[in-house]
Amino acid sequence: MSYDEVAADPLSNPVGGPDPDDNIIHLFWLQGMGCDGCTTALLAANRPSLEEMVLGTVPRIPRIILHHPMLDDDSGPDFMSAYRQAVEGTLGAPYVVVLEGSIPDDQSFPGEGYFAALGVAADAPQGMRATGRPDQPLRVSDWAWAMARRAEACFSIGTCATWGGIPAAAGNITGSMGFMDYLGREYRSARGLPVVNVPGCAPIGDNFTETLMQVLLYFDGAVKLPEFDELGRPEWMFAETVHRHCMKAGYYEEGVFAHEPGDNECLVEIGCWGPVVQCNITERGAINHTGGCMIAGGACIGCTMPGFPDKYSPFYKAPPGSAVSGTVSRIYGGGIRRLRRLSMTAGNHTPIWDRADHIPSAWGIAAGQKTPAQKVNAYFYKKLQYKGTVNHSARNKKQPQPGSRDILKQKGVDMSASVPVLGERVVTREEL
Amino acid sequence: MHAVSQQGAGQLRRIDFDPVARVAGGLALRTVVDTERFEVVEASMLATMYRGYEVLLRGRDPRDAVFVSSRACGVCGGAHAWTSALACEMAYGSAPPAMGIVARNWLSALEDLCDLPHHLFQRAGPDFSEPLVRQTSPELWARAQQTPAANVATHGYGLVSEIMTAMTPFRGGLYRRALELTRVAKEAYGLVGGKHPHPQTTTPAGVSALIDPSDRNLTLLRIDKFLDYSREVAAVWDDLADFFLTADPRYADVGAGPKNFFDFGRWDDPFAYDATFENAPVWGERRWSTPGVIVDGRLRTTNLHQIDGGVEEFVDRSFYEDWSADGGVYATDPAGNNVSARHPWNKETLPQPGGPNLNGQYSWSTAPRWDRLAMETGAGARMWITAMARKQPHSRFVESTGHSLVMHMPQAALPEATLEWLVPERWNAFERNRARAYSLVHSTLVAYENVLIGYDLARIGGPDARTFTEYEIPKGGVVGVGYWGGPRGAISHHMEIDNRVIRNYQILAGSTFNASPMDPFGTPGPCEAAVMGTPLLSTRQPERYLDAMRAVRSFDPCMSCATH
Structure with missing residues (x-):
């Protein structure tokens, strides 16, 4: 046609x-x-x-x-x-x-x-x-x-x-x-x-x-x-579980769980039934793609399901299935999470910083040189990543460093008399 | 105010409206009208739906009542959820950290922003719209076309008739703007509440949400829209009320009622609330909306023990069996104050389904009374008590003067301004709607202020910046009560727990007070009383009884809440 x-x-x-x-x-x-x-x-x-x-x-x-x-x-x-x-x-x-x-x-x-x-x-x-x-x-x-x-x-x-x-x-x-x-x-x-x-x-x-x-x-x-x-x-709308599109599902995959209301991790151990509930609120949001139960931090109580409320209550108790799946996820996901952290460290470095072995950020969060373990991991990671295809790592090693890096020092601007950047200590999410 | 039948006078006619429509839930109004004086002489309000929440909550985990009782009302579900969480907190002896309390406050204020515009423009509003005014009072419509709107600078409508046109259902600009802006409020609510109208982050001792900078900013930006919008709403209802009351002074009798007001207050001071019953009079008076009772225009108390202690619930006209014959389980409240056998601590819910009958039973709502007086609650009561009490804590924006609430509006799209809601001299349908419009401004400022405190707490950090406190669940018998309020006024949940399971659960909601039937002393419910004596002023289509409907709707009755 x-x-x-x-x-x-x-x-x-x-x-x-x-x-x-x-x-x-x-x-x-x-x-x-x-x-x-x-x-x-x-x-x-x-x-x-x-x-x-x-x-x-x-x-x-x-x-x-x-x-x-x-x-x-x-x-x-x-x-x-x-x-x-x-x-x-x-x-x-x-x-x-x-x-x-x-x-x-x-x-x-x-x-x-x-x-x-x-x-x-x-x-x-x-x-x-x-x-x-x-x-x-x-x-x-x-x-x-x-x-x-x-x-x-x-x-x-x-x-x-x-x-x-x-x-x-x-x-x-x-x-x-x-x-x-x-x-x-x-x-x-x-x-x-x-x-x-x-x-x-x-x-x-x-x-x-x-x-x-x-x-x-x-x-x-x-x-x-x-x-x-x-x-x-x-x-x-209802074929998928609400867990599949949940923004906290990644925590589940990596085996990290909320211990109490207000924690940011996966909520199954404080009573979230999302993995077995058919609902699209994590995909669609509560209204205009805003809000949504687990997105805000509320555990799923199965309110779209024929078994609601009695098959999902007492609401504050972890679903029995979570004991099995949660343990498996902790073991498997715990390993995966550590490997991902290594990859993230590499991904948090630009090729310029790699070549200079120096990070220009004064925030301190990404600062610090790579450990030997990270260097070994990066070596094998790159081997796998670029096998049989273009090797951007090799290309980046040959890329010349920009000449105007660190322009303030080149121009002779003295920053030593400036106020401390971080007058107040940065409070991390974990500390909150 | 007694509903004494005047059968035989010859000009009396029975008129029923089932359903009333444009109220929440199932409500029928049965009236006797004097067709010579065009006045309602008798009125009864029938709550026509009952689900039995108090009965099906028995035998459940007390914490589950948070999510179950929320479903009693799909307009103020959050208010029920928080009231229930407060009852658990008292029973478990654990209060939320400061951030948990202020987040609850701003969600609760946002709930008003989600709902009050629906009342003012979707439910009550059409009664003041061009089609209805033109059809029922053409001379008023002609006058409105000649009357400049005083507040044109705020709302942009040059004539009162233009306001009425904009209130036309679905087509009018004000009608549609209320739909659009409530969606903005519902988005803000969803950010930390999860979803509306039944929030998913409510929990005893806090809020189950990690509130990050985006949540605060996105909430604040949406409240910012209401800094302008709420002023427009107040300006519109000022112009409408002034127009009607000036055009025909008899409009002051539409929905007129006594100045008897009741409220438990809400929006806790994050540094005063400790979840104990003993200290309720202290933390109660620290609320942004002050708890209190006003009788005949005079403030009688702001003490939560006295407010709650004076409550009795009657079922003589309701589809329940009386439970009070054996005197009740509790002679006193947890602090040792005497309570009646008809107090919620002693109430047992015994439904007895039936239809309106010769025994005088006609409603699924009970009749709560305070000191055996019928009490009005809701936006007007909240404003009135807060204005008179001068107790409200450390507000950056709102002052309670003893006779008014002064509201300092920060600049948004509109420039800075100061608004003042004055305690009215007469109390009627127009003043109720005006008070509700100003309470939208008030709730906007409370939401705004609490989000700002949220910024402060996040900056300071430490335990006050947490949203949740851990608690132990005690064994044996414990009791807890939550006092809060929704857009339509006072809500209490009295809970008796035995061995970690609910033994008795008693709900009172704003509309249980307002839409209550007659009590055994012959006093009608506040909404019934307001309809009685209402003059029917329409010059065309008198069979619509528009002014009686205006009187009922000015209470914004929610029958789901009323009966639960």
């Missing part, structure tokens, strides 16, 4: 497409047993942002008509009318459902009562059973099944909605569960999709908006069905 063919595809050219006012999709937000943290994450999303999607400025995806209890203009019956129309099939436009928070087991109550409610029975749509007198609140658990039937897609945002999360932890009295548990394995949306799961407590906002965008692009025909893993997670 040529570029011209691609460009001639009407889908590649949004100009002259359908009237943007016709190209809309409703998004119904349901709040179950949650904390609004996923909404907070949604507001933090930037690629794409909520406002871009609501204003319809994201190329090739429909403008989103948002129905969100924390952001809507309307209250009460005015707010609920669109929810009712969605259930009754009279909305006149496609819609998706996003569930925040888990689903409580309040359907099993013999009479009235709820753990999470939205709207009153007087507003109940046709086909959705109300739970009692007209003044009784409607259960979110009723809205969830009733709205899922006609939805183009159902999304679970956050670990409560995906897997159950903390409301479903040991000792709970609400019988909470994830959206998939509630709807069952047979569930398919109007477009044939099982529930799409974007976990995290709270999730990275961009993880959710990007997933939503990708599914809407699929509906538009612009992309193939996004790849979801066997649990309905966006595979491209």
Whole structure:
């Protein structure tokens, strides 16, 4: 296929497409047993942002008509009318459902009562059973099944909605569960999709908006069905462990570990589960590539995982697996680390300093001549490095020294009367 | 203020709003409205969601409560995490080093920067935006188009109507700027907190973070943006509040309430806080935001023992069984002060799921009271108590005068200036929002000041520059309590530990106070009381009950916190 063919595809050219006012999709937000943290994450999303999607400025995806209890203009019956129309099939436009928070087991109550409610029975749509007198609140658990039937897609945002999360932890009295548990394995949306799961407590906002965008692009025909893993997670975000992209993973490799909170090394021995947790926060950051749990110094507690929280707690205890892998890493990584230090010493010398056997830095950090051991190591290192290819070490040995080195001395500027450079002692990271 | 039904008067009409919308969490408002005088005469607030954190925390490692209880609220998760960490610190007898305390302070102040703009522009703000004002009060809109905005030099809007246009959801400049700037605050929070809204670096006795020069600089540079932005926000809300209160003095009755305020304070003096209950009155008064109780406009106490000691929790209107019949486990607090059987030390959480019923139960929130009075907490209470108390320590930027908070703004893009938040004469929805806007300035300065102290501590070095103190976990029975606050006010976590496992865990949050139901003495919760008596002033679309909504939203209720 040529570029011209691609460009001639009407889908590649949004100009002259359908009237943007016709190209809309409703998004119904349901709040179950949650904390609004996923909404907070949604507001933090930037690629794409909520406002871009609501204003319809994201190329090739429909403008989103948002129905969100924390952001809507309307209250009460005015707010609920669109929810009712969605259930009754009279909305006149496609819609998706996003569930925040888990689903409580309040359907099993013999009479009235709820753990999470939205709207009153007087507003109940046709086909959705109300739970009692007209003044009784409607259960979110009723809205969830009733709205899922006609939805183009159902999304679970956050670990409560995906897997159950903390409301479903040991000792709970609400019988909470994830959206998939509630709807069952047979569930398919109007477009044939099982529930799409974007976990995290709270999730990275961009993880959710990007997933939503990708599914809407699929509906538009612009992309193939996004790849979801066997649990309905966006595979491209959750296939890797958070440890693989962790900036502290290198410490693990070299066998150096944090002993207490605030240490900079690998956190597994103070309770980090990162090596066995699927999450992308070390790659993507918490927001706008800034922050992230281990990046800041916080141990991973597995908040994206179906087993959260109980399979990762007590949180402050080292994961049992770390005893084995940590010991192996200490032995193997300890040796590797020492060899790397030798290479780093060589790498911290410019060819000019090598030729002069002198370092012009007064900071003292890199100063000092090479030890015999370092010289021996450097000899063999270079042998290996340049075997069968160009030998920059040999070339550098022949390179003449610049004549204007040490210009102050050449010009006769006397620095002996200047103030001591390091009036205050430099505090090293280790001493802090 | 009692919600006595006036059935039979003929002009009363029941109006329900489920959900209220544009508040955090599940909230329904049920009202009776006098359709002749256009005034709300009865109001009840239904917290419609319950997850049972106090129940599922039993039997866990006390330290796990830090991360578990954080999830009670996705807006102020950090505040719960720190409160929980403080409770552990008291139980374990270990306070963080100075750097750990100031880092906690600046993260906590940053949490306000992440959230308060969302309230002022995403939740409450649209009620003052062009579409809603035009639709419900065209004459006010016409007036706004003629009214110059006094603070144009700070925020750049020449007319009040331009401010209202900029507050239009999604399209307006102020609405979108709040989204952009909260993202900047959330980045700053993530640098040392790990992530928002549930920080991953909170730990008993410190912060699990190595704070290097980049972290301090990148945090400071982001707070720097708020030195300008918070002033713009205060200027906008000054102009809006003054416009409404001048246009129609009856707006002063929207959301009007008594001057009863409650706060545990927060932001510890790094050299005063020692994590002991005995010294709580000392380190409490050294906080940047002073703990205190104000009754009827008069400061009653700033002593944390007295503040906490006066708390009782009632469940008569809530979906719980009463636990207090047997008198409670503790007759006194750990310092020997008497406590009631309804005090959190003695409370047992016994959920009893149901719907609004003839027994008068209608909410999943309990009704905390102080000295049996309904208490308002939140940004207004924080500012008011701190302004009156004149206790606040060694601030480079903020002065407490006894009747105001004077805030010296360092130069950023805007030149240096001095702002003053004056304790208002009347307390209503507009003053609540104005106070919240000024509290954004206050929290910005607290964040700024604490990062600067972080620079000082790093320069000095030594043990004060560490972020974490090691601790031993005692065996047997110990108790601990954390007192802190979030954007919406006072939070306490009372924890009873038996053999290294939680036996009882009791959470009180700002919105538990504000959005509480009626108590057995017939006193409605503060937010309910503020809605009652609110005049409905819209001349068009009266069915929207916009002013009742303005009254509710001025509390910024967070129902996830309230019920937990």
